[in-house]
Amino acid sequence: MTDRLYDIVIIGAGVIGCSTALALSRKGYRTLNVDRLPAAGYGSTSGSAAIIRPYYSTVEGTSLAYEGHFHWKDWANFLGLEDDGELARYNQCGCLILMGRDSDRLASTRRILDAVGVPFHILGAAEVSSLMPGIALDSFTPPKRIDDPEFGVPNGATLEGAIVCPTGGYINDPQLASRNLQQAAMAHGATFRFNVEVSEIRQLGGRILGVTLNGTERIDAPVVVNIAGPHSGVVNEMAGVREAMAIRTRPLRQEVAHVPAPAGLDFSGKGHVMTDGDTGVYMRPEIGNHMFVGTLEPACDPLEWVDPDGFDPSFTDQWTNLVWRAAQRFPTLGIPNKAEGIVALYDVSDDWIPIYDRSDLDGYFMAIGTSGNQFKNAPVVGQMMAELIAYCGNGGDHDREPLQFHLKHVDRDISLGFFSRNRPIHADSSFSVLG
Ligand SMILES: Cc1cc2nc3c(=O)[nH]c(=O)nc-3n(C[C@H](O)[C@H](O)[C@H](O)COP(=O)(O)OP(=O)(O)OC[C@H]3O[C@@H](n4cnc5c(N)ncnc54)[C@H](O)[C@@H]3O)c2cc1C
Numbered sequence: 001m002t003d004r005l006y007d008i009v010i011i012g013a014g015v016i017g018c019s020t021a022l023a024l025s026r027k028g029y030r031t032l033n034v035d036r037l038p039a040a041g042y043g044s045t046s047g048s049a050a051i052i053r054p055y056y057s058t059v060e061g062t063s064l065a066y067e068g069h070f071h072w073k074d075w076a077n078f079l080g081l082e083d084d085g086e087l088a089r090y091n092q093c094g095c096l097i098l099m100g101r102d103s104d105r106l107a108s109t110r111r112i113l114d115a116v117g118v119p120f121h122i123l124g125a126a127e128v129s130s131l132m133p134g135i136a137l138d139s140f141t142p143p144k145r146i147d148d149p150e151f152g153v154p155n156g157a158t159l160e161g162a163i164v165c166p167t168g169g170y171i172n173d174p175q176l177a178s179r180n181l182q183q184a185a186m187a188h189g190a191t192f193r194f195n196v197e198v199s200e201i202r203q204l205g206g207r208i209l210g211v212t213l214n215g216t217e218r219i220d221a222p223v224v225v226n227i228a229g230p231h232s233g234v235v236n237e238m239a240g241v242r243e244a245m246a247i248r249t250r251p252l253r254q255e256v257a258h259v260p261a262p263a264g265l266d267f268s269g270k271g272h273v274m275t276d277g278d279t280g281v282y283m284r285p286e287i288g289n290h291m292f293v294g295t296l297e298p299a300c301d302p303l304e305w306v307d308p309d310g311f312d313p314s315f316t317d318q319w320t321n322l323v324w325r326a327a328q329r330f331p332t333l334g335i336p337n338k339a340e341g342i343v344a345l346y347d348v349s350d351d352w353i354p355i356y357d358r359s360d361l362d363g364y365f366m367a368i369g370t371s372g373n374q375f376k377n378a379p380v381v382g383q384m385m386a387e388l389i390a391y392c393g394n395g396g397d398h399d400r401e402p403l404q405f406h407l408k409h410v411d412r413d414i415s416l417g418f419f420s421r422n423r424p425i426h427a428d429s430s431f432s433v434l435g
Pocket residue numbers: 011012013014015016017018034035036037041042043044045046047048049050051052196197198199227228229230231235254255256342344345346367370371372373374375376377
């Protein structure tokens with residue numbers, strides 16, 4: 001034992017920061033999470049659509065997501081907490097990928113699902129229509145903006161059907177899920193401090209010394225982990241590690257529309273999470289027979305890279321484009337006069353695949369670049385980060401011999417080298433929220 005209070009300072013108490021605290025404190029580390037906001041999960045996690053879907057464009061991404069599904073399904077046990085009615089809920093309504101003309105990518109998706117052992121089946125167009133009454137199966141691809149004269153004009157083809165993945169759905173309250181993780185971590189001795197901002201990453205001779213809070217208070221620790229969400233780049237600048245990284249992160253402004261479900265459809269009761277590459281949106285059921293609609297970043301839409309401390313929180317024509325695109329698929333979808341939903345930030349990496357890694361500064365780690373798609377993986381990422389920190393602490397040379405992490409439910413090892421800060425761009429990525 002040393003006279004230091006903490007072995008590890010975690011910057012951020014979002015869903016991934018809290019999960020990392022839980023995994024580390026289970027291993028016996030004394031952790032401190034610090035967050036500039038007032039409570040766990042108040043940052044970008046609170047804006048999350050919290051979709052749990054097993055399909056990604058890589059074997060590693062799919063494996064991680066499928067492993068995550070098992071933890072959400074067994075949430076109370078995963079946390080080691082009593083289910084007293086205060087735990088986040090997993091609505092396993094299943095996911096449906098509409099199959100349009102983008103058949104190469106979907107053929108690859110199917111190969112990867114098969115390789116990882118994720119259950120799925122295929123529905124033909126007629127079965128999709130009877131599952132989702134009122135759905136239009138016209139093809140509109142490529143997605144367009146609503147001011148395009150061709151917007152809403154079918155291209156003459158029809159969708160072929162859908163891939164259905166039953167092991168998916170959504171978490172009802174992503175902020176509550178973070179608080180659950182916090183509570184579980186605290187039961188193992190983890191400490192959390194809110195309304196405090198890391199203003200300096202202290203270091204000497206290429207090694208971490210600790211952090212400074214609010215410009216005055218020094219906290220010593222031999223390990224600091226950057227899990228600062230959309231502020232990850234700012235924190236990496238502070239640590240002086242950003243320049244040396246091959247893959248970087250930056251904040252992207254995103255809108256998610258919240259609208260009443262299409263008339264005549266019990267979407268919150270019987271709907272699925274839907275991925276519609278043909279119109280460029282994803283949709284998911286929400287209570288009160290509502291629907292969330294988000295973007296799949298079609299090529300026609302400009303990406304809004306912003307300052308994480310100075311972005312516009314109001315809705316723009318991004319919202320209108322989303323809702324009108326969803327209305328191509330569901331013609332009975334009413335378009336509300338008042339925009340409602342979420343305006344939030346993704347922390348996007350250069351290839352939309354996260355960085356779970358050490359850094360060139362000894363003792364400084366990062367779980368960043370979550371690119372709008374890592375909520376579902378948080379329970380697994382916490383464990384990966386804890387093993388990585390232990391591996392490096394025990395002298396493991398992660399850059400040369402990357403840690404292999406065992407996914408126990410999927411029964412597969414993945415190399416954490418896949419998430420390296422120094423990897424070449426993963427060319428297989430969708431370069432979108434689909435990862
Ligand atoms: C609109 C939207 C929709 C999404 N939908 C999905 C989805 O459907 N499925 C899915 O899997 N993923 C989704 N995601 C992504 C997912 O929500 C994120 O990957 C995840 O929540 C990131 O968690 P985090 O803990 O890394 O970051 P955050 O929740 O952003 O937490 C970072 C914390 O760090 C704190 N912080 C930053 N700088 C400092 C500092 N200097 N000092 C102290 N504290 C600091 C912040 O206050 C913040 O609380 C979505 C994200 C958004 C924004």
